[in-house]
Amino acid sequence: xxxxxxxxxxxxxxxxxxxxxxxxxxxxxxxxxxxxxxxxxxxxxxxxxxxxxxxxxxxxxxxxxxxxxxxxxxxxxxxxxxxxxxxxxxxxxxxxxxxxxxxxxxxx
Numbered sequence: 589x590x591x592x593x594x595x596x597x598x599x600x601x602x603x604x605x606x607x608x609x610x611x612x613x614x615x616x617x618x619x620x621x622x623x624x625x626x627x628x629x630x631x632x633x634x635x636x637x638x639x640x641x642x643x644x645x646x647x648x649x650x651x652x653x654x655x656x657x658x659x660x661x662x663x664x665x666x667x668x669x670x671x672x673x674x675x676x677x678x679x680x681x682x683x684x685x686x687x688x689x690x691x692x693x694x695x696x
Contacts, residue, residue, distance in 0.1 A: 602689075610685050617678040629653065629674040639684035649675050649683055 653674040658667050
């Protein structure tokens with residue numbers, strides 16, 4: 589016996605494995621380099637959260653810039669330093685599509 593919700597549920601989009609097909613997907617990241625501007629950068633932490641990727645899946649993505657940042661510790665007056673790594677967000681987006689099977693599967 590099927591319910592109305594089960595009957596109206598659509599199938600997941602096909603898993604795209606071909607890099608050429610993935611590159612034809614519409615990027616959501618504007619290409620600012622064509623306008624002579626610096627490309628959008630994203631931290632490794634944000635890339636993992638927003639694109640649902642793991643460290644191993646980001647290992648091949650080049651880090652364009654790194655810097656050290658001071659962050660507040662748990663106790664008042666306590667602070668420590670962390671390294672922040674920045675990469676092109678378009679590279680992260682493509683890596684997510686490769687792992688998850690394309691834009692349409694990522695968006696679902």
